[in-house]
Amino acid sequence: MDFQLTDEQRQLQASAREFARAELPALAQRLEVENAAPPHALIRRYAEMGFLGINIPERLGGLGLGNLEALIVLEEFAKISSAVAFPIFESCVGPVRAIEHFADPALAERIVPAVCRGEMVVAVSMSEPDAGSALTDLKTRGTVQGDRVVLNGSKRWCSGGGHSDAYLVYCRLSDDPGAKGIGAVLVEKGATGMSFGPNEQLMGFRGIPSSDIHFDDCAVPIENVVVPAGGFRKLMEAFDLERCGNATMSMAQASGALEDVIAYVQERKQFGKPIVEFQAVQLKLADMQMKVDAARLLIWRAAANAQDGLPSVLDSSVAKCFANSIAREVTGDAVQLMGAYGYSRDFPMERRLRDAWGWGIAGGAIDIQKTNIAAAMVGRRFDQRR
Structure with a gap:
C-alpha cells in the first residue's frame, strides 16, 4: 500500500494544474454568467493536450492510463469550475465508459475514438418525471421493430441536454417488470423524433446545460443498443x-x-x-x-x-x-x-x-x-x- 503518487502521476497532475490555472479562470467566469456550455474549440484543445479519454484504451484513441490518473486530472480542472471540467468528466468516467465496456465493438469503435478526439460529447439520460432515485420505475420505452428500436417517452435533468452530440438513454426494452426490463440505447443528436425542452435554470451547475428530452417515435438502428433488457x-x-x-x-x-x-x-x-x-x-x-x-x-x-x-x-x-x-x-x-x-x-x-x-x-x-x-x-x- 503506497500513498504517494508516482513521478509520472505527479507530472500529469502538474501539467493539468498549469493548463487549467493559466487558461480557464476567465472562461469559467464567462460560462457562469452566460450559462453556456464550453465551446467545441476548447474541447478539441483538451483532446490535443491528451485530457480526454485518459483512461480509455489506446486502441480506442485514449491514453491507456488508469482511473486514478483520470481522476487526478479531473480534480485540477474542477478546482477552476464544474463547467470547464465537465467534458473531461464525460469522456473519462461518464457514459462513454459504458459504451466502451458493453456496446457492440463496431459502435464502440465509432463513438469512443470520436470522443477522445474532441469531436463528440456523449451525455447520459437516466431520470424521468417519476423515476429519479427510484430509477427502476422509468417508463421511457424502446420497441424493437425489425432493424430499428423506436423510443417513446420523456427524460428529465439531462446534463448536456440539447448540446451533447449523443445520449445514452436508459429505457425499458422489454415487458419484464422493474430492473429486468431495462437497458440502454445510444441516440445521436438530430435523430428524428427527439426534441429538447428549454435550458434549465439551476441554482448551480451554470455552464453545464440541462434540459428535458422527449422521444416521439424516435427510431435508431438496432446496433445502437448498448445494453439489452436485463442489463441494468x-x-x-x-x-x-x-x-x-x-x-x-x-x-x-x-x-x-x-x-x-x-x-x-x-x-x-x-x-x-x-x-x-x-x-x-x-x-x-x-x-x-x-x-x-x-x-x-x-x-x-x-x-x-x-x-x-x-x-x-x-x-x-x-x-x-x-x-x-x-x-x-x-x-x-x-x-x-x-x-x-x-x-x-x-x-x-x-x-x-x-x-x-x-x-x-x-x-x-x-x-x-x-x-x-x-x-x-x-x-x-x-x-x-x-
Whole structure:
C-alpha cells in the first residue's frame, strides 16, 4: 500500500494544474454568467493536450492510463469550475465508459475514438418525471421493430441536454417488470423524433446545460443498443465509476476553496494582523484540510481497488457520499472565512458553494448512497417500496 503518487502521476497532475490555472479562470467566469456550455474549440484543445479519454484504451484513441490518473486530472480542472471540467468528466468516467465496456465493438469503435478526439460529447439520460432515485420505475420505452428500436417517452435533468452530440438513454426494452426490463440505447443528436425542452435554470451547475428530452417515435438502428433488457446491473457497474467522477467534481469544489482561502487568510488583515493569526481561523483550516484529505483518499481507494476496471458499489458510494457531504461543509466554511468576498459573485467561492450542493443531488443523492452502503455491508438490497 503506497500513498504517494508516482513521478509520472505527479507530472500529469502538474501539467493539468498549469493548463487549467493559466487558461480557464476567465472562461469559467464567462460560462457562469452566460450559462453556456464550453465551446467545441476548447474541447478539441483538451483532446490535443491528451485530457480526454485518459483512461480509455489506446486502441480506442485514449491514453491507456488508469482511473486514478483520470481522476487526478479531473480534480485540477474542477478546482477552476464544474463547467470547464465537465467534458473531461464525460469522456473519462461518464457514459462513454459504458459504451466502451458493453456496446457492440463496431459502435464502440465509432463513438469512443470520436470522443477522445474532441469531436463528440456523449451525455447520459437516466431520470424521468417519476423515476429519479427510484430509477427502476422509468417508463421511457424502446420497441424493437425489425432493424430499428423506436423510443417513446420523456427524460428529465439531462446534463448536456440539447448540446451533447449523443445520449445514452436508459429505457425499458422489454415487458419484464422493474430492473429486468431495462437497458440502454445510444441516440445521436438530430435523430428524428427527439426534441429538447428549454435550458434549465439551476441554482448551480451554470455552464453545464440541462434540459428535458422527449422521444416521439424516435427510431435508431438496432446496433445502437448498448445494453439489452436485463442489463441494468451492467449499467450500474459502469455508473459506479461515474460516482467516483461525481465525488471528484464535488471534492474539487472543496479543495479549490481550501487553496483560495489559505491564500486569503494570510493576506486579509483585521485588528492589525492577518486573520490566519487567530486561533479560530486556524482550527477551521485544520478541519477543512482533514475533510478534503479524507475525501480524496476514499476516492483514490475506490479507483485503486478497481485496478482500472469498474469500482465496487461500496467503494464508490462511500467515496461519493463522504465527498458530497464535506464539499458542502468546506465550501460553506470558506465562504464564512472570506466574508463578503466569499459571498460576492465577483469571486468564485460562492459558485463553488452552489455547485457543491448540486453534486450531492446529481448521480444519486447523499441518502441514496447511504442505502447503497448499507446494502453492500449486509450483502442484500433493501426493498424501499414496502
